[in-house]
Amino acid sequence: MPDETRDWLSRNGFAVTEESQWVEALTHGSFNGGGGTSAALEPDYQRLEFLGDRVLGLSVAGWLYDHGTFPEGKLSQRLNALVSGATCARIAREIGLPDHVRLGKQAREDGGADSDNILGDVMEALIGASFIENGFDQTxxxxxxxxxxxxxxxxxxxxxxxxxxxxxxxxxxxxxPNYEVIDRSGPDHAARFTVRVSIHNVGEAEGVAGSKGEAEKRAAKAFLEKFG
Structure with missing residues (x-):
């Protein structure tokens, strides 16, 4: 692990002892055979992302439970927003994560370091690595x-x-409302979806984002702003 990456992790509260977990958390699948320097395949972040997603969800759910008396529906609504890929990606950018993601050459040239999907996933993988190294309470x-x-x-x-x-x-x-994907562009790791939402005899609006779900959300928001 480069010294600058280790220092960056430490500055942001990620306590590193065994580097291998953290290197894995920062490694995108494209790094293998796509710009990586090692002949052997290196583990990518997917397993740690799976774990970190659950740790993130439990951490936020516990906080929401302790800080209000909202009914289940409202709690779920807030939880979904707080742990969404878009929120994870934004926080990843705020702490400077894009400079430390390990990507293959083509993926980096295609904008993978600024992909909401990749940044959100790596953010969760780092949480997973923290859970393994430092336990739940610290994470x-x-x-x-x-x-x-x-x-x-x-x-x-x-x-x-x-x-x-x-x-x-x-x-x-x-x-x-009827939602329809009318365009999908870019490689898988940096895809862009354009979704059209329409209501018969009212009109239509479009939304563009890095995931189908977020594009649908933006389309619905645009429709309400236009016709609501």
Missing amino acids: RDLVLRLWDTDLSGDAGKAKHPKSALQEWAAGNRRAM
Whole structure:
């Protein structure tokens, strides 16, 4: 691991003892045979991402339970917003993660270091590595510090745009919204989806994002702004 990466991890609260977990967390699949210097295949972040996703979810869910008396639906709404790929990617950018992701040459040239999908996944993988090395309590405290602004803010308090649009349609006696992917561009690790949402006899709007779900959300938001 480069000294600058180890220093960066330490500055952001990731306590590194055994480097291999952290190198794995920072390694995208494209690094193998796509710009990596080692002849042997190196583990990528996917297994640690799986683990970190659960640790992140439990950490945030515990905080939400302790800081309010909201019903289950509201808790789920906030949790989904706080642990979303978009939120993870934004926090990853805020702490400077893009400079330390290990990507293959082509993936880096294609913009992989700024991909919401990759950054969100690596952020979760780092949480997984922290859990393995330092246990749940220390990792939870790390998550709550990194997520502090979001936890104390309005993330997830407003109704999800797709739910809001569905309720708007029902309230105005309109057909239910129809979502359609009208374009998909870019490589898998840096894909861009364009989604069109339409309501019969009302109109349509579009949204573009790095995932289908986020593009649908943006399309619903655009529709409400245009016709709501």
